[in-house]
Amino acid sequence: MLYLNDREMRKAVGYDEMMDAIEEAFLCYHQGSYHMPDRYTASYQNRKMLYMPCFAKDVIGTKMLAEFPENPAKGLPYLSGLMILNDQETGQPIAIMDGSTLTALRTGAVGGVAIRHLSYPDSTSVGLVGCGVQGLHQLVYACQVRPIQECYLYDMYRKDYTDFIERLKEMTAFRHLSITVCSNSREVAEKSDIILTATQAQTPVFPEDPSLFRKKCVVAIGSWLPDHKEIPDAIWQTTKTVLTDLPFACEESGDLCQPLQKGLLHQEDVHYMADFLYQKNSGQTPPLDETRYYKSVGMGLFDVMAARLIWKCAKERNCGQILEK
Numbered sequence: 318m319l320y321l322n323d324r325e326m327r328k329a330v331g332y333d334e335m336m337d338a339i340e341e342a343f344l345c346y347h348q349g350s351y352h353m354p355d356r357y358t359a360s361y362q363n364r365k366m367l368y369m370p371c372f373a374k375d376v377i378g379t380k381m382l383a384e385f386p387e388n389p390a391k392g393l394p395y396l397s398g399l400m401i402l403n404d405q406e407t408g409q410p411i412a413i414m415d416g417s418t419l420t421a422l423r424t425g426a427v428g429g430v431a432i433r434h435l436s437y438p439d440s441t442s443v444g445l446v447g448c449g450v451q452g453l454h455q456l457v458y459a460c461q462v463r464p465i466q467e468c469y470l471y472d473m474y475r476k477d478y479t480d481f482i483e484r485l486k487e488m489t490a491f492r493h494l495s496i497t498v499c500s501n502s503r504e505v506a507e508k509s510d511i512i513l514t515a516t517q518a519q520t521p522v523f524p525e526d527p528s529l530f531r532k533k534c535v536v537a538i539g540s541w542l543p544d545h546k547e548i549p550d551a552i553w554q555t556t557k558t559v560l561t562d563l564p565f566a567c568e569e570s571g572d573l574c575q576p577l578q579k580g581l582l583h584q585e586d587v588h589y590m591a592d593f594l595y596q597k598n599s600g601q602t603p604p605l606d607e608t609r610y611y612k613s614v615g616m617g618l619f620d621v622m623a624a625r626l627i628w629k630c631a632k633e634r635n636c637g638q639i640l641e642k
């Protein structure tokens with residue numbers, strides 16, 4: 318059995334390969350060639366344990382994550398966990414890898430796929446609200462996909478951006494970036510062609526101003542609970558459609574269930590990335606509004622397909638540590 322830590326996982330796999338694996342996951346989703354039970358969440362005293370098993374292609378994977386909201390105040394990551402891969406035929410464990418690294422790499426790649434297909438190709442600026450683990454990876458993939466020169470950051474709670482900026486520069490060494498810390502989220506949105514959000518916000522992180530979103534690509538990956546929401550209702554004055562991962566997102570995320578309840582968004586205007594990519598792969602050009610909005614809540618199929626790629630690349634490239642039984 319192969320054990321892969323954060324460093325070995327990052328050494329094993331490249332960003333483009335990871336985005337291709339996520340596109341493959343969307344196509345498996347479209348074909349229905351997987352089995353993904355609903356995510357099981359065990360909560361106790363504001364702490365959550367999330368269990369996400371999924372059967373896909375030639376592997377079975379289960380990601381287990383701990384989501385502890387009090388961790389950031391202790392200087393610890395909000396999310397931690399493990400991914401276990403089992404052989405499809407025998408059920409034998411074949412790999413264990415770091416669950417937070419997997420989450421960050423695959424969620425970054427999901428955002429990257431959205432940017433690949435939805436953003437304007439000449440986008441040169443990206444803005445992020447929520448400068449944490451996922452936000453960092455969203456930025457890195459955005460820089461991989463588009464010729465980004467300017468990057469704007471805002472975080473409601475972060476006082477010191479030094480580590481974040483150092484890590485961002487290290488991970489985007491392939492681009493020369495001008496990085497600006499903004500004094501508010503309005504400034505981020507005004508200056509950015511691509512707008513990213515990766516927070517645990519309960520109320521929208523931007524003001525109710527449609528001009529902030531018009532003709533932009535907005536990728537929102539945080540706030541996945543029904544009473545949480547990152548994007549203001551003003552966005553519905555610039556687009557009537559949204560792309561998301563799966564139908565459950567409409568129940569799970571306040572960014573979708575709240576505008577659906579208010580009648581600002583209609584169910585027939587919620588589209589799925591898997592269908593969109595399938596249409597594109599079959600030579601069609603699915604229509605896009607001027608403002609492109611993608612809301613992701615994630616799914617186990619992303620994890621298992623991303624973990625499968627990391628495991629395959631690690632074996633080919635001699636990464637990781639073999640654990641004896």
Ligand SMILES: NC(=O)c1ccc[n+]([C@@H]2O[C@H](COP(=O)([O-])OP(=O)(O)OC[C@H]3O[C@@H](n4cnc5c(N)ncnc54)[C@H](O)[C@@H]3O)[C@@H](O)[C@H]2O)c1
Binds near residue numbers: 446451471474614
């Ligand atoms: N869509 C997916 O597949 C997926 C995957 C993993 C995590 N997530 C979600 O992404 C979010 C971020 O996760 P993370 O691991 O990066 O957490 P994190 O704690 O590392 O980063 C979140 C950052 O957002 C900031 N923030 C919180 N509320 C804010 C607000 N109102 N305005 C501005 N900044 C704010 C925090 O200060 C923090 O720096 C969580 O909601 C998590 O559940 C989604």
